[in-house]
Amino acid sequence: MQAAKKLNVNKDAAVQTEEMKLADTMVERGRIEISGVQKVYETKKSRFEALRDIHLTIASNEFLTILGPSGCGKSTLLRMVAGLDEATGGELMLDGEPIIGPCADRGMVFQGYTLFPWLTVRENIEYGPKLKGIPTLVRRKISNEWLRTIRLESFDKAFPKQLSGGMKQRVAIARALANKPKVLLMDEPFGALDAQTKLEMQEMLLEVWEKERTTVLFITHDIDEAIFLSQRIVVMGAGPGRILKEFKVQLPDRLAPDVRETPEFLGLKRELAGLLKHD
Numbered sequence: 001m002q003a004a005k006k007l008n009v010n011k012d013a014a015v016q017t018e019e020m021k022l023a024d025t026m027v028e029r030g031r032i033e034i035s036g037v038q039k040v041y042e043t044k045k046s047r048f049e050a051l052r053d054i055h056l057t058i059a060s061n062e063f064l065t066i067l068g069p070s071g072c073g074k075s076t077l078l079r080m081v082a083g084l085d086e087a088t089g090g091e092l093m094l095d096g097e098p099i100i101g102p103c104a105d106r107g108m109v110f111q112g113y114t115l116f117p118w119l120t121v122r123e124n125i126e127y128g129p130k131l132k133g134i135p136t137l138v139r140r141k142i143s144n145e146w147l148r149t150i151r152l153e154s155f156d157k158a159f160p161k162q163l164s165g166g167m168k169q170r171v172a173i174a175r176a177l178a179n180k181p182k183v184l185l186m187d188e189p190f191g192a193l194d195a196q197t198k199l200e201m202q203e204m205l206l207e208v209w210e211k212e213r214t215t216v217l218f219i220t221h222d223i224d225e226a227i228f229l230s231q232r233i234v235v236m237g238a239g240p241g242r243i244l245k246e247f248k249v250q251l252p253d254r255l256a257p258d259v260r261e262t263p264e265f266l267g268l269k270r271e272l273a274g275l276l277k278h279d
C-alpha cells in the first residue's frame with residue numbers, strides 16, 4: 001500500500017513536471033505587436049514624417065528581418081521596440097504589455113561595439129545576470145557556457161580593446177543573451193565587419209538562434225544577410241517609411257555550404273533586389 005502510494009506520488013510529480021514543461025512551451029514569449037505606428041519628427045520650423053502606419057506582428061521565437069534602404073526608418077522602428085524612442089501614433093506591445101521604456105527583457109546588439117571597456121569578456125557576459133542578483137557560481141556557469149558557444153574560452157580575461165571586431169560582436173551577442181531576454185534586437189550588427197568575418201558571424205548567430213529560439217528583430221540593408229538569417233523578411237520603403245511587402249523565407253538547408261547558390265535563395269534575392277530598386 002505504502003509502495004503504491006509512493007509510486008502514485010512520484011507519478012503525480014512526473015506528470016506535473018511534464019505539464020509545467022508543456023505550459024512553458026505554450027506561453028507566448030517575445031511576441032511583438034506593432035499597430036498603426038507613426039513617427040513624426042517635429043520642430044518649430046520643420047515636420048518630418050519618418051514612419052507611417054506600420055502594422056507588424058513578430059511571433060514568439062521568430063527571426064524577422066527588416067530590410068530597406070538608408071533612411072526608410074528601420075532604426076527608428078527598432079528604437080521604439082527597444083523603448084528608446086516614442087511613437088507619435090499607434091501602439092507597440094510585447095507579450096500583450098505596452099512598451100513604455102527600455103527593459104532587460106529586450107537585449108540589444110548594435111553596429112557600434114557596445115561592450116563595457118572596463119570589464120573583461122567574462123565580466124561583460126556576466127553583467128546582466130549579476131544585476132539580476134544571480135549568485136556567483138551560477139553566473140560562472142552561464143558565462144562558461146557562453147564563452148564555449150562563442151568560442152572565446154581563452155579570452156575570458158581579455159578586455160574589449162584586445163579583441164577584433166568580430167570577437168567583440170560575439171561577446172555582445174553573448175552578453176545580450178546571457179540575460180535571457182524575451183527579444184533580441186539587432187541593428188546592422190555585422191555592418192562594420194569584413195566580408196569573411198560577416199559570414200562567420202551570420203553562421204554563429206544562426207547556430208545560437210537554433211539553440212535559444214529567442215525572438216529576433218534584425219535590421220540590415222544587406223539582401224544576402226536577410227535571406228540567410230531570417231524566417232521572414234519585411235521590406236520597407238522611404239518617404240515616408242512604410243512597409244512595402246513581406247516574404248517568407250524557405251530554404252532547403254540553411255547551413256549547407258552552397259545555400260547561397262540554390263534556386264530558392266537566388267530567386268528571392270532577385271525579387272528583393274527588384275523591389276528595393278523600384279521603390
Ligand SMILES: Nc1ncnc2c1ncn2[C@@H]1O[C@H](COP(=O)(O)OP(=O)(O)OP(=O)(O)O)[C@@H](O)[C@H]1O
Binds near residue numbers: 069
Ligand atoms: N532625431 C531625429 N530628428 C529628425 N529626423 C530624424 C531623427 N532621427 C531620424 N530622423 C530621420 O528619420 C529617417 C529615418 O531614420 P532611420 O535612422 O530610422 O533610418 P534607417 O532606415 O535606419 O537608415 P540607415 O539604414 O541609414 O541607418 C531619416 O530620414 C532620418 O534623417
